[in-house]
Amino acid sequence: MVDKIAYPVQLIQPDGLRVFRPDYTSLVRDIRPDQLRDLYEDLVVARRMDVEAVALQRQGELGLWAPLLGQEAAQVGSARALRPDDYAFISYREHAVAYCRGVDPGVMTRMWRGCAHSAWDPSSVNVTNPAIVVGSQGLHATGYAMGAHLDGAEIATIAYFGDGATSQGDLAEALGFSMSFNAPVVFFCQNNQFAISEPVHLQSPVPIAQRAAGYGMPALRVDGNDVLAVLAVTRQATQRAREGSGPTFIEAITYRMGPHTTSDDPTRYRAAAETEIWKARDPIDRMRRLLDREGLLGEEFLARVQATADAVAARLRSGTVEAPDPAPLDLFDHVYSTDHPLIDEEREQYAAYLAGFAGIEEALS
Amino acid sequence: MAQEFRLPDLGEGLTEAELVSWAVEVGQSIELNQVIGEVETAKALVELPSPYPGVVEELLVVPGATVPVGTPIIRIATDAATGEPPARTPVLVGYGPEAAAESKRARRRPATAPETAYPDGRRPDASPAARLAARERGIDLAVVAGTGPSGAVTRNDVESHTGSAEPSVPSERSDDSETVQRETRTPIRGVRKQTAAAMVRSAFTAPHVTEFVTVDVTRSVELLGRLRDLPEFEGLSVTPLSLVAKAMIVALRANPSLNASWDEENQEIVTKHYVNLGIAAATPRGLMVPNIKEAQSLSLLELCRAITELTATARSGRADPVQLTGGTVSITNVGVFGVDAGTPILNPGEAAILCLGSVDKRPWVHEDELAVRWVTTLSVSFDHRVVDGEQGSRFLSSVAAMLHDPASLLAHL
Numbered sequence: 001m002v003d004k005i006a007y008p009v010q011l012i013q014p015d016g017l018r019v020f021r022p023d024y025t026s027l028v029r030d031i032r033p034d035q036l037r038d039l040y041e042d043l044v045v046a047r048r049m050d051v052e053a054v055a056l057q058r059q060g061e062l063g064l065w066a067p068l069l070g071q072e073a074a075q076v077g078s079a080r081a082l083r084p085d086d087y088a089f090i091s092y093r094e095h096a097v098a099y100c101r102g103v104d105p106g107v108m109t110r111m112w113r114g115c116a117h118s119a120w121d122p123s124s125v126n127v128t129n130p131a132i133v134v135g136s137q138g139l140h141a142t143g144y145a146m147g148a149h150l151d152g153a154e155i156a157t158i159a160y161f162g163d164g165a166t167s168q169g170d171l172a173e174a175l176g177f178s179m180s181f182n183a184p185v186v187f188f189c190q191n192n193q194f195a196i197s198e199p200v201h202l203q204s205p206v207p208i209a210q211r212a213a214g215y216g217m218p219a220l221r222v223d224g225n226d227v228l229a230v231l232a233v234t235r236q237a238t239q240r241a242r243e244g245s246g247p248t249f250i251e252a253i254t255y256r257m258g259p260h261t262t263s264d265d266p267t268r269y270r271a272a273a274e275t276e277i278w279k280a281r282d283p284i285d286r287m288r289r290l291l292d293r294e295g296l297l298g299e300e301f302l303a304r305v306q307a308t309a310d311a312v313a314a315r316l317r318s319g320t321v322e323a324p325d326p327a328p329l330d331l332f333d334h335v336y337s338t339d340h341p342l343i344d345e346e347r348e349q350y351a352a353y354l355a356g357f358a359g360i361e362e363a364l365s
Numbered sequence: 366m367a368q369e370f371r372l373p374d375l376g377e378g379l380t381e382a383e384l385v386s387w388a389v390e391v392g393q394s395i396e397l398n399q400v401i402g403e404v405e406t407a408k409a410l411v412e413l414p415s416p417y418p419g420v421v422e423e424l425l426v427v428p429g430a431t432v433p434v435g436t437p438i439i440r441i442a443t444d445a446a447t448g449e450p451p452a453r454t455p456v457l458v459g460y461g462p463e464a465a466a467e468s469k470r471a472r473r474r475p476a477t478a479p480e481t482a483y484p485d486g487r488r489p490d491a492s493p494a495a496r497l498a499a500r501e502r503g504i505d506l507a508v509v510a511g512t513g514p515s516g517a518v519t520r521n522d523v524e525s526h527t528g529s530a531e532p533s534v535p536s537e538r539s540d541d542s543e544t545v546q547r548e549t550r551t552p553i554r555g556v557r558k559q560t561a562a563a564m565v566r567s568a569f570t571a572p573h574v575t576e577f578v579t580v581d582v583t584r585s586v587e588l589l590g591r592l593r594d595l596p597e598f599e600g601l602s603v604t605p606l607s608l609v610a611k612a613m614i615v616a617l618r619a620n621p622s623l624n625a626s627w628d629e630e631n632q633e634i635v636t637k638h639y640v641n642l643g644i645a646a647a648t649p650r651g652l653m654v655p656n657i658k659e660a661q662s663l664s665l666l667e668l669c670r671a672i673t674e675l676t677a678t679a680r681s682g683r684a685d686p687v688q689l690t691g692g693t694v695s696i697t698n699v700g701v702f703g704v705d706a707g708t709p710i711l712n713p714g715e716a717a718i719l720c721l722g723s724v725d726k727r728p729w730v731h732e733d734e735l736a737v738r739w740v741t742t743l744s745v746s747f748d749h750r751v752v753d754g755e756q757g758s759r760f761l762s763s764v765a766a767m768l769h770d771p772a773s774l775l776a777h778l
């Protein structure tokens with residue numbers, strides 16, 4: 001058998017040629033020309049949304065943004081492998097996962113604008129809000145999966161995290177618990193080569209996926225810039241989970257082309273030459289070359305994709321700049337799912353405090 | 366209708382930024398998200414996309430000025446019919462919407478912000494003690510020239526710092542169009558300021574000695590001509606500089622004291638067993654000395670390639686910060702300007718710098734006869750605390766000997 005850690009799964013080469021890999025190709029046999037085009041559209045939309053959000057941050061409309069540039073295929077490929085009742089637990093960079101799950105681009109930025117604790121209702125789309133605390137979502141995914149397992153639900157959860165997060169205690173616990181309880185979790189690591197400024201080789205001298213062996217967890221590596229390969233391996237892992245065969249660890253090898261967040265300047269810690277190498281492996285270029293080779297690329301199609309992407313970006317923009325500021329007392333909503341006497345008391349105290357300011361502006365002027 | 370774009374908080378909780386350049390001019394039509402200029406914060410150099418489509422009506426800040434977050438920087442005439450959402454006070458982290466900020470506590474916003482000595486946005490390295498001392502004295506660390514390891518600001522530096530903060534907006538005394546302009550006042554900032562600080566620091570901490578040698582390099586010139594014809598060297602700039610670099614690296618092996626640094630704090634001399642070879646380059650942003658890492662392990666071909674790339678990236682103003690730090694010894698090539706020789710100042714933290722003069726045909730005594738030969742003058746400045754005249758002289762004459770007869774280089778390859 002092929003060593004799944006030494007040889008990452010790849011179905012499309014950077015030049016757009018297909019790779020002969022019958023074991024994995026069979027998992028994406030239903031991806032016909034139309035579906036290939038749809039995947040391409042998702043990739044383009046994801047990048048376009050991200051570019052818009054970065055611009056909004058530069059314009060003072062968002063406090064912060066974590067760009068996904070370069071990681072589109074890892075996110076789209078894995079998210080498109082999920083079924084509606086599967087549940088995705090994301091970190092702060094998975095905007096494309098949120099989009100594929102059906103989050104309205106018009107509300108996507110609310111947390112980053114600081115005008116909502118939760119930009120969307122997680123259970124309406126089965127994807128959580130961004131988790132800033134690195135690795136915490138691994139535990140949430142495991143807990144949810146354990147619950148689902150006890151309920152006998154045939155679903156998978158997927159936890160998204162980065163290479164850096166694998167050095168976190170939370171994630172170690174999640175890997176341990178999920179194995180002990182045979183929880184239906186897919187641990188999806190986007191190895192984008194950096195944890196802020198720290199290169200991955202400082203996290204681990206061996207491939208990140210190899211860490212799973214310590215827990216007895218099956219693991220594999222996939223070319224994270226190959227949307228088809230990511231789709232195939234995630235389908236396989238979610239299927240294992242749904243069947244009750246337990247967790248899988250996937251390391252998607254990709255590259256964060258942009259800064260860690262809009263506050264970061266990557267030129268201070270990595271050479272431009274390195275980024276150039278990864279440009280040649282761009283996930284969108286690769287898919288376009290494949291479509292081109294297979295005669296699926298027309299002017300009209302490209303124009304339609306661009307129009308869709310622009311419309312999504314426009315929606316993200318208008319949703320951002322027009323987002324209502326929250327009322328001060330909204331702070332107490334959603335702390336508990338039901339009413340709670342302590343919260344009620346705090347709400348009243350705060351309302352009384354705010355009332356003390358009534359008329360003060362006139363008095364001062 | 367006109368919209369003003371206020372400088373947003375581009376990082377998390379930043380209070381100011383320097384406007385580096387405008388990419389648009391008054392009267393220009395611009396699109397939504399079109400890049401209008403570049404801004405440098407303490408964290409990063411970033412491009413600003415326009416939040417409005419329209420026509421640029423006025424640029425409200427001059428390049429080079431450091432302005433507080435919230436300052437209007439550009440006015441754009443927008444076509445109200447485009448259906449752009451109404452202007453909304455941008456969210457400024459830590460600065461709240463303006464109406465609220467004014468009605469409550471007045472915020473301390475300095476009318477002028479101190480010019481930073483680190484215009485590339487680096488936060489100065491400084492010990493906690495130095496930070497505390499700076500805070501107590503109300504001194505911005507960025508304006509203190511550091512003398513500690515790799516330029517870190519020490520407590521002493523803060524204590525001896527007397528310079529007061531300068532106004533951020535360059536004084537525009539030439540505004541009065543009546544008077545004929547007989548002088549130009551250029552604010553000292555950016556690379557110029559950094560270079561000046563580094564040169565002063567180097568010149569007044571390391572006692573410099575400079576030595577010269579003039580040498581017949583005809584054989585080197587011939588060798589370079591042959592190398593240029595080799596397919597391996599195609600497209601590379603095969604110049605005397607590359608050969609000098611190679612000779613220098615070889616000569617350092619026998620004279621390691623020139624590849625060293627003086628560590629004042631620890632009272633140690635640090636001799637490097639690797640060569641990060643700095644090459645001084647004149648760039649549009651000013652003097653830069655990017656260095657080639659681990660140059661001791663490069664073949665002549667690799668060295669040529671590295672020099673070609675390094676100077677190209679430095680000239681385009683895009684040298685990596687990594688390339689600009691960690692040098693161990695440098696070369697400066699004043700010969701390209703047609704100059705015979707120079708007495709270079711050491712790159713701070715290094716013990717030697719070699720200067721290459723122009724390579725010209727000159728009358729020369731060759732095999733006891735007067736002949737026309739290719740001749741150049743080499744000089745080396747060294748830190749006399751670390752290097753004695755003996756080692757400095759041996760080093761220089763050994764480089765000269767290798768250039769005189771490059772075949773002797775072969776023995777060391």
Ligand SMILES: Cc1ncc(C[n+]2csc(CCOP(=O)(O)OP(=O)(O)O)c2C)c(N)n1
Pocket residue numbers: 093132133134135161162163164165166192194195196256260
């Ligand atoms: C528990 C915790 N520790 C530290 C941080 C600060 N932090 C934010 S992102 C990050 C790096 C994470 O890197 P990685 O897991 O590789 O994800 P990536 O950002 O590359 O997607 C760190 C250390 C945090 N948010 N939470």
